[in-house]
Amino acid sequence: MPTNVTADYKKAEDAFRKARDPRERLECLREMMRTIPKHKGTEHLQADIKSRIKQLTEELSAPKKGGRRSGPSHVVRSEGAAQLCLVGPPNAGKSSLHARLTGSRTEIAPYPFTTHLPIPGMFPHENIHFQLVDLPPVSAEFMEPWLVATMQPADGVLLVIDVNDPECIEQIPVIMARLAEKKIFLRERWPGLPCESKEPPVADNPFQLDLPAILIANKCDLDPDPEEVIVLEELLGLRFPALTVSAETGEGLEKLGPLLFQALEVVRVHTKSPGKPADMEKPFTVRRGDTVMDVARLVHREIAEGLKFARIWGKSVFDGQQTGPEHAVEDGDVVELHL
Ligand SMILES: Nc1nc2c(ncn2[C@@H]2O[C@H](COP(=O)(O)OP(=O)(O)OP(=O)(O)O)[C@@H](O)[C@H]2O)c(=O)[nH]1
Numbered sequence: 001m002p003t004n005v006t007a008d009y010k011k012a013e014d015a016f017r018k019a020r021d022p023r024e025r026l027e028c029l030r031e032m033m034r035t036i037p038k039h040k041g042t043e044h045l046q047a048d049i050k051s052r053i054k055q056l057t058e059e060l061s062a063p064k065k066g067g068r069r070s071g072p073s074h075v076v077r078s079e080g081a082a083q084l085c086l087v088g089p090p091n092a093g094k095s096s097l098h099a100r101l102t103g104s105r106t107e108i109a110p111y112p113f114t115t116h117l118p119i120p121g122m123f124p125h126e127n128i129h130f131q132l133v134d135l136p137p138v139s140a141e142f143m144e145p146w147l148v149a150t151m152q153p154a155d156g157v158l159l160v161i162d163v164n165d166p167e168c169i170e171q172i173p174v175i176m177a178r179l180a181e182k183k184i185f186l187r188e189r190w191p192g193l194p195c196e197s198k199e200p201p202v203a204d205n206p207f208q209l210d211l212p213a214i215l216i217a218n219k220c221d222l223d224p225d226p227e228e229v230i231v232l233e234e235l236l237g238l239r240f241p242a243l244t245v246s247a248e249t250g251e252g253l254e255k256l257g258p259l260l261f262q263a264l265e266v267v268r269v270h271t272k273s274p275g276k277p278a279d280m281e282k283p284f285t286v287r288r289g290d291t292v293m294d295v296a297r298l299v300h301r302e303i304a305e306g307l308k309f310a311r312i313w314g315k316s317v318f319d320g321q322q323t324g325p326e327h328a329v330e331d332g333d334v335v336e337l338h339l
Pocket residue numbers: 088089090091092093094095096097107108109110111112113114115135136137218219220221222245246247248249
């Protein structure tokens with residue numbers, strides 16, 4: 001980022017980085033365009049912002065009558081505790097995993113390039129859901145051009161391979177390189193997992209997308225050697241957290257929910273109105289370090305704007321403790337928001 005930008009621009013850029021909803025991202029981009037100092041040093045960035053605005057506007061616009069775009073939108077609105085994209089070579093079993101974990105009816109077939117569109121589905125874990133997005137394959141020969149836009153709202157990637165296919169040694173670097181060409185980088189480091197990675201620090205470019213990835217070694221029913229994926233990572237010099245699973249038998253899949261929950265540092269919060277019991281069914285989800293104010297924003301924008309204080313019941317507070325909006329919430333907290 002150029003050093004001589006204004007505080008307003010920085011604020012817009014920060015908001016853009018945090019925004020997950022495509023419409024919200026578009027708003028942030030417009031704000032970035034409005035606030036960016038218009039001089040030679042920012043020309044490239046201005047051009048980047050413009051092209052992103054164009055791209056997102058097209059993705060979000062309803063098909064025009066007789067217009068160019070008549071197909072479905074390729075951007076999936078993020079829902080649940082986090083959005084994870086299923087990325088991998090053809091035939092690895094992405095759709096089989098998706099169908100098994102989310103109950104979706106995404107198409108599965110023994111030949112490559114079966115999936116053509118992003119298919120969302122909700123994967124339940126305890127009292128929350130992770131959103132999994134099934135995607136077409138990425139290969140040396142082909143990657144759908146819209147995949148880049150589809151991956152923007154994601155919180156992470158499940159990199160699915162057929163662990164028995166010797167070609168996966170070449171396929172993984174090809175996929176990573178193809179995405180890197182489009183400024184999408186698969187990262188080994190997750191907020192909540194220990195990591196020995198020597199990855200370079202994240203670059204200061206608002207349009208670079210750094211997505212933490214878990215390597216999913218699928219089809220272990222065909223060759224149940226748990227060491228296989230470790231050897232593969234050694235060979236490739238990679239240290240993604242890895243799971244060995246079978247979409248066919250379900251083996252190993254029970255570990256995915258807990259792993260994602262820990263890796264993403266999900267924090268579940270129940271809200272209640274004064275004098276009423278808490279809604280213990282569906283928690284709001286935020287991340288470790290997020291505050292009472294972040295919870296209020298999820299409940300309603302007006303509640304966030306008027307928020308004065310909260311009362312909290314939970315592990316790290318005494319019952320009904322009064323806190324300010326900046327208090328960090330903990331998993332399982334019950335929060336009463338006061339205006
Ligand atoms: N034995 C075994 N077969 C599997 C497993 N997972 C998927 N398959 C089979 O592998 C083939 C491809 O599965 P898909 O789920 O369509 O693979 P995909 O990665 O979505 O493929 P594309 O959409 O073409 O990229 C199908 O014949 C599946 O039945 C598994 O864990 N074990």
